[in-house]
Amino acid sequence: MNGLYLVTDSGIAQQAGHSLPFVVEEACRAGVRWVQLREKELSTRAFVELGVVLKRITQTYGAKLIINDRVDIALAVDADGVHVGQDDMPYELVRSLIGPDKIIGLSINNMAELEAVEGADLDYLGIATIFPTGTKTDTSSLLGLDGLRAICQQTSLPTFAIGGINVTNIQSVLQAGASGAAVVSAICGQPSPYEASRELIHLTNP
Template sequence: MAGMKLVDYRVYLVLDPDLCGGLAGMLRVTQAALAGGAGVVQLRAPQWKKRQWVEAGLALLPLCRAADVPLIINDHVDVALAVGADGVHVGQQDLPVALVRQLMGPDALVGLSVSDAAEMTALEGGAVDYLGVGPVFATTSKPDAAPALGLPALKHLMPGPGVPLVAIGGIAQHNAADLIACGIDGLAVISAICAAANPEAATRELVSLFGVNA
């Protein structure tokens, strides 16, 4: 049933091919993050051609399967279907989540980006498994992102519509604890892991902020 899947959203790794150094670097970072306790891996490469997406997805899938962690494809349902990924994350301007659910099937994970209360309440019933809320802080990873919410606005959105809420945007070790204190279910991180000198240690530190050792 959508919204009821048992997924560990606490540390949600969003891969950036530029920060990781291409496909080889993405595989290295993914292996390290999985060892550190990452519970979700998302492939996001907006500058890539579809063939590169498929190549990366097929390479990442065995790593995620071995760790029993879902692989999510950002935006592209066709890529997710082609590589056998576990789900898709879409934004407000992408395919409607009800259509994504129809295409991906009832067992897939479907995530949706939201940035305000109106977007959170305008959900199509049962189609979404989790929400990506943000950007909470300013970020350079997505130039067209909405203005940063900040902690007061994030607190106002809690506890949310009954599905896990994953914060995204400018999240790092120095501000992650504040987000967790707001009641957020997970942290979607890019540079905090992809650009870390030790991605495994960086992931483990973020997991530990939830009070659980990886």
């Protein structure tokens, strides 16, 4: 499986003239196999309805659907897993709710947070924030490639780097030790999400 991970942003998709289901289907058609549904503004009902649609799409292509933060939504749509941040529900509680077979990803922003989860029952880490980005405004501590490299060297878990990653820098992220790269604008905000995904996948598998 290639190391490209799509994190959705319906606002960015709409600005580019796309619906979120269109973006996700085009990305999956191009070969993306990790999709995180991240919606901070939707009502619970709308979130569930969107999750059901995306679950159908990801299932068709053999991709994993991960829900950001909302364990209830993940359970409601039978998603493949949940991604939580440092301020979200503790991962131990997430595990007890979703069971042993689902995927849990956790955001790590610095070395101290990594040390705090040593030996934890997690499936992957999201390492943030690598480069400046407009989609995540709380970039108080940019890691950069050196920070990413240091964290990757200290964990055996798969790592997805996120933050300002695009066609110009995705290879440098992988060279720094990340297992993969999570992108938002680099797919959601492009004229052709399919072509954008193809190019990014090609760069992750040169």
